[in-house]
Amino acid sequence: MYSIEQRDEQLRGTTAAITYTLGFDRAAQHLISVRMRIDNVTGDAITVVMPSWSPGSYKIRDYAGYQGNVTTWVGTGANRKSAPSKWRDKASLVIDTKGASTVEIDYVIYAHERTVRTNHVNRFHAFLVPTAVCMYVEGRTDEIHHVMLTHNTSAWPSVSTSLSPVQAPSQQGMLFGALNYDVLADSPIEIGDHQVQTFDLAGAKHEVAVPTNFSIDVMWLSKQIKRIVTVEAEMFGGVPYDRYVFIIQVYPGAGGGLEHARSSVNAVDPSAMLDKTKVIGLLSLLCHEYFHLWNVKRIRPVELGPFDYTRETYTPMLWLAEGLTSYYDDLLAYRCGFSTEKEYIEILSKDHIGKLATVPGRNAMSTRDSSTLAWLKLYMASPDGSNRFPSYYLKGGVIILLLDVYIIDHSDGKYSLDDAMRAFWKRYQADPSRGLTENEVIGLIEESTKIQIKDRLMSWLNGTTELPYNEILEAVALKVVDTPKPIESVKIGEAVTFANVPPAPYLGMALADSGGRIVVKSVEDGSPAAQAGIGIDDEIVAIEGKRVASPANVDHYCGVRIGVPTELTGHCDGRLYTTTITPLAQPTLRVIEIEQPSDRQKEMRNRWLRRTL
Numbered sequence: 251m252y253s254i255e256q257r258d259e260q261l262r263g264t265t266a267a268i269t270y271t272l273g274f275d276r277a278a279q280h281l282i283s284v285r286m287r288i289d290n291v292t293g294d295a296i297t298v299v300m301p302s303w304s305p306g307s308y309k310i311r312d313y314a315g316y317q318g319n320v321t322t323w324v325g326t327g328a329n330r331k332s333a334p335s336k337w338r339d340k341a342s343l344v345i346d347t348k349g350a351s352t353v354e355i356d357y358v359i360y361a362h363e364r365t366v367r368t369n370h371v372n373r374f375h376a377f378l379v380p381t382a383v384c385m386y387v388e389g390r391t392d393e394i395h396h397v398m399l400t401h402n403t404s405a406w407p408s409v410s411t412s413l414s415p416v417q418a419p420s421q422q423g424m425l426f427g428a429l430n431y432d433v434l435a436d437s438p439i440e441i442g443d444h445q446v447q448t449f450d451l452a453g454a455k456h457e458v459a460v461p462t463n464f465s466i467d468v469m470w471l472s473k474q475i476k477r478i479v480t481v482e483a484e485m486f487g488g489v490p491y492d493r494y495v496f497i498i499q500v501y502p503g504a505g506g507g508l509e510h511a512r513s514s515v516n517a518v519d520p521s522a523m524l525d526k527t528k529v530i531g532l533l534s535l536l537c538h539e540y541f542h543l544w545n546v547k548r549i550r551p552v553e554l555g556p557f558d559y560t561r562e563t564y565t566p567m568l569w570l571a572e573g574l575t576s577y578y579d580d581l582l583a584y585r586c587g588f589s590t591e592k593e594y595i596e597i598l599s600k601d602h603i604g605k606l607a608t609v610p611g612r613n614a615m616s617t618r619d620s621s622t623l624a625w626l627k628l629y630m631a632s633p634d635g636s637n638r639f640p641s642y643y644l645k646g647g648v649i650i651l652l653l654d655v656y657i658i659d660h661s662d663g664k665y666s667l668d669d670a671m672r673a674f675w676k677r678y679q680a681d682p683s684r685g686l687t688e689n690e691v692i693g694l695i696e697e698s699t700k701i702q703i704k705d706r707l708m709s710w711l712n713g714t715t716e717l718p719y720n721e722i723l724e725a726v727a728l729k730v731v732d733t734p735k736p737i738e739s740v741k742i743g744e745a746v747t748f749a750n751v752p753p754a755p756y757l758g759m760a761l762a763d764s765g766g767r768i769v770v771k772s773v774e775d776g777s778p779a780a781q782a783g784i785g786i787d788d789e790i791v792a793i794e795g796k797r798v799a800s801p802a803n804v805d806h807y808c809g810v811r812i813g814v815p816t817e818l819t820g821h822c823d824g825r826l827y828t829t830t831i832t833p834l835a836q837p838t839l840r841v842i843e844i845e846q847p848s849d850r851q852k853e854m855r856n857r858w859l860r861r862t863l
């Protein structure tokens with residue numbers, strides 16, 4: 251039976267017939283040495299497989315591509331003999347066991363890609379993603395698996411992982427365990443000299459691990475994480491784990507996160523701690539990945555667990571897994587007190603509804619299709635991607651916002667989406683082995699809120715037309731308008747008003763400085779840039795005969811010419827060309843307050859945005 255539940259006490263003192271011994275002698279060369287030992291082997295052959303992807307990250311990564319020096323053996327120690335083996339496909343190795351009961355496979359893994367779902371090892375630390383390190387034995391994934399870490403513990407004193415300690419550290423190393431391969435696959439490991447803070451809350455242990463070279467206030471972070479745990483645990487009536495590990499990687503250019511059942515990996519740029527907007531973003535990311543321990547790890551689309559690690563797992567329901575979580579992350583950050591009501595509305599305006607309005611692909615593909623095709627679209631987006639599909643995070647989140655407000659409005663404030671979440675949770679607890687079908691999800695929402703939403707919700711999820719913002723959001727005294735934000739005059743000193751800087755004109759292309767050349771990174775369908783015949787990777791050389799030296803120059807030269815045809819010199823494929831571009835005013839879809847809201851609108855707003863901390 252499929253299960254990702256594990257408590258530390260279940261692993262203490264266990265033995266395992268499948269053990270990985272991991273060595274880091276060549277960490278400086280970004281190499282991990284793996285010895286996989288399999289006992290209790292029966293029959294003449296055994297097949298071991300390296301996963302091709304990591305659950306939660308919907309892309310084929312072919313981790314076997316990082317594997318090398320594979321040798322296969324029967325017996326162990328002094329009795330070990332080479333055993334013949336053959337690759338059955340790109341990731342599966344069939345070993346001729348000659349009737350032996352113990353088989354060993356030795357290999358190395360090249361670990362030099364720093365993301366939340368790939369291994370990263372160097373002389374200072376190791377971040378391990380088990381799907382990218384540990385092969386599984388076909389037919390034996392339900393057994394206990396052990397992992398022995400043999401690193402130098404004086405150089406790397408900290409190990410942070412949701413794998414459970416099996417016994418006290420010994421000469422051989424530190425032994426950790428998982429009840430089955432799915433738990434192992436779901437348990438990343440950080441080893442190094444990183445800072446760790448721990449706290450007990452909601453009857454469980456929590457660990458905050460921050461591998462970084464930057465000076466980060468881990469105490470402060472840990473304090474905010476306590477608020478997150480309190481708010482989310484309160485929503486679901488407690489936490490379903492005995493121990494949870496927050497791994498927060500801080501390095502330049504970092505971003506994103508990956509959820510697990512008893513841990514999460516969150517990656518942020520060091521500047522996240524220096525800027526108010528960015529720090530709210532970091533706290534919202536932590537809310538997001540932590541919320542996933544309920545929504546997606548446990549409450550999940552029927553296709554997402556048990557997993558086939560060898561190939562794509564298609565589901566149209568990432569609107570539930572990621573869209574719903576994207577709606578809740580900023581809302582939970584608000585409930586935690588990380589943003590004011592005004593700031594939260596501004597976030598909805600800028601990062602949700604306003605942002606979706608800049609994605610032409612919302613009119614080209616439905617949210618459900620964007621989910622099914624995540625493997626080729628969101629995770630392999632071409633520079634043209636934004637024209638072809640909407641992200642199921644972004645559009646899914648906006649749809650869920652409308653759904654929540656619709657439920658609150660139509661139940662006169664009696665119910666909200668929180669009630670549906672608790673109904674999903676009860677259903678998981680009743681049968682953890684099976685995920686939810688779309689019909690079950692809709693049935694549970696309708697049952698727990700007494701509101702019929704099926705036709706409406708499905709039309710939003712399957713549709714490509716604009717969503718009915720004003721019809722729904724009026725209930726909470728909000729409206730969506732497309733008028734530009736009034737320009738606030740800026741003062742210098744006490745009395746001098748600085749010149750109003752008008753917003754940059756809209757050209758519909760993204761530009762980047764590539765070694766002094768101003769290069770087009772994307773072009774929006776139907777935009778002034780598209781109409782002028784400008785393409786991706788073209789260079790913008792000059793505007794009205796003036797050399798363009800930075801992306802900002804383009805705005806500046808065109809800024810005074812909104813609506814006026816402007817001569818632009820471009821470069822494509824070795825040849826110069828001249829075209830005419832007519833800049834437009836920036837499209838500005840934004841959420842604003844309805845003036846003089848009624849008592850009912852105020853009441854519904856309070857119901858929607860009531861704080862729980």
Ligand SMILES: [Zn+2]
Nearest residue numbers: 538542572575
């Ligand atoms: Zn997510």
